[in-house]
Amino acid sequence: METVLIADDEINIREGLKNIIDWNELGFEVCAEAANGEEALCLILDKKPSLVLLDIRMPKIYGTDLIRMARERGFQGRFIILSGYSDFTYAQTAIQYGVDFYITKPIDEDELQLAICKIKKELDEEHAVSENMELLKTKAKDVILHEIVTGNCQTLEEGLLSPREIEEMNLYAECYQVVIYEKFSENPKDASYSFADLLKITNKGNHTFEHFNEDSNEVILLKGSFALNKFNGFLERYEKNPPQKGSPLDSLFLAYGRPVSNLDEIYLSYEEASTLRKRRFFCMQGQHTLGYGELPKFHEISLEINNDTLEEYSNLLTDYLLAFQRNKVAETLFSLEEFLYNVKNDISSVKLFLKDLFLRIKEKVNHTFHSAEIPFPTNSEIIRRIDQSRYLYEIILFISAQTEMIMNATGRPSRDTILDDIIYYIDNNFRNNIKLEGIAPLFGYSSTYLGKIFNKTFGESFNCYVDHRKIEYSKELLKENRLKVYEIAEQVGYNNVDYFHKKFKKYTGMSPAEYRKSIFTPRDNSSENY
Template structure:
């Protein structure tokens, strides 16, 4: 419904104007009234009515002055002037400022009705024109955004301010469901980032090839995005916004012409989701290997080498070497110069060759291998590399047990060995347990019983012991040592060091005369 504002210094006329026309029937609601020029102007600027009925002579400001000042402040609404006398100069001044009707008192009901109805029709035409222009503008903006992201058009002659694309810094984010079997995920990024996006000032949302793409604009929205990622980190709480999302984000760029580079980063990262860790919900351009870094080539020779190594470790019941080999395989594949489908075929070939070799060597043993077709479908259907590595480790443990090694006493020694050589990595019980064929809860219990302390406590001791050695060296700073021994957060390293040694790293270094 359109809004009308009425201003007249005579209360009787003011009341009459409120009832002389059936305003709701014409599609108007009365949004306010005033009996002096100053109040009228202030209310007009605040309420922004579609139509103003305005007496020409009022205390403090006259009608023509109100119209002039309102226009100077950007008011675009319609005016109908009411005057107790007909004066050509007054009418001429009013028309100059866009007043559509100049009616003299006493007001004729039908004349006022015709004037208001004409204004109503003009307002509706303006709305239709504005809607049409907005539609054209949105279509043009979508096309420009698409060209910018795909780098398929020249944007040098486009007025970026007109389509609200002008900013000092940009970053592209692509998001999808964390669970890839679900569909139709809808999130309001303004709510997620805790920013207002009125007029798309903070970001743009567009779909390209069925992918949801966010273009962050300006330092404010990029800062909120970083805060959002830091808050949820790699393990978002259940039912939190990020728990259902997977996000890939490209580099920050300072020019519209470079936005496509950020988009290409994010797209490449989304396609490399296969390499993410368990429960990882975000991947950024920092984790994107450069073109020169992708040096690992998968071929028949590599397939045969891994098959040979793993078969020998299975036959010697060497779980430690199996785990090391699978870890190395996982790291190599991260830098493979090929696509995900070829990596899955490579892994399938390794498994099927191992199966064939073991069946040949132990032809008299009934080993419960899955069928080849089942294995092919399983590996092809996995979303993540870690799932396939886990499948390998479970299968190799099954083979070891089937061919005769029922003693599991040595496995803890293997785990301790693994920790001692991989303490710098983000070692977790739930990720190590599958490599050795254990349930994480059960492994935690037997580890504590065998070693005499918890899994996490043992890792802390290993890291702290190595940090002591590094602190005695002169060329390393404390935060560098923290990262070298596996603590990404230096404050957390300080806390752990003081817990186990009763002093800070700096105090330890000073006490041992190692500046």
């Protein structure tokens, strides 16, 4: 509904103008009326009416002066001048300030109504054009945003976007980061969280992030340090308090690339997030996020699946099974998981490899224990189970459970030395990213139960024991004085050298560099590598 202001110093004329026109029918409502020019100017600037009916001879401020002052202060509305004079000079001045109609008194009702109808039609057309322009701007921004994020923005590369246009699209920030938000629940009743809900922030005017959908996933561009800090805080909370299994939050997955500082670098963050999203298959149990720090160094990867590796792993696992070497079976399965994480092959090839592997093991075990009744699943069940698994760890756990079943069916297994086997496993694998959640199922325990008995038996937690082994080994490497500190951090399984410093100081009371200095004479120090 458009608004109209009626300004005339005679009250009977104002009342007449309100009544001789059916304003509602014409799409207007009277928002205010004024008895002098000063009052009219204040109301125009305050109410910003679509149309002003204005007597040209107003007390305090003359009509044409009022129009000029209103225009100078940015008023864009329409004017119809009402005058008792058909003076050409008045009309000429009024037209100069953008007056639409100059109607002389006494007012002809039909003439006034035609003027109002014409103005209403023009206003409608202007609104339609404005809405279309806004829609086009929105669509253009969506296209440009998609191109900038995915690295296909020729407009940006060729300098066709001006700084002002980028500013108007609210794309400038001191830093950026791309996150891909995937919801993978098979239950359509699960609640869907918006990204703003997850971060507990508002995004009014898209000040903190932009987003678009791609392949049924939400691609989010975080903008500015506030948004990036909020996201990091969310990741920390999520890691400390993972969602309960079956809850709506348990059905989401976030992949995020590196933070960048320029618009033309955003695609780097996107490419990492996109690659990580496709690697959800390799997540550990309960893991819902993958970040740029967990990307394999693909340019260095030379591993690939072939018949030789298939034969090697099937022979190893079969031999350990026949010897009832649980710790060796668990160690080999862990090694297999690490190997598959770093191969060039795609996920379908990895699943095919695992199907072939287990079917070979089944065939060899059946051949060796041909008289035993081993309750193997059928080949079709094995294939279906592996094909339907969404994670690598699920397949490894399935194979692990089957190896336990085989040993139970073909010998006299004992669990008396299970903790010794676990210690053996840790002592030989602490340089890898081993976690209780990943190890416990390989030995037939839940992580919660194994954590309790480990703590009770050894007087410290699983993680502390692993950290002690890492630190002790790092001390040996520091004594050798041949590797730099960051290289030693990598050798003992800490990808982040700052985190290694923190852990080392926690357990030794000094930094790695200080420890190295403490064990060398001043003459030896001259050859140190820090």
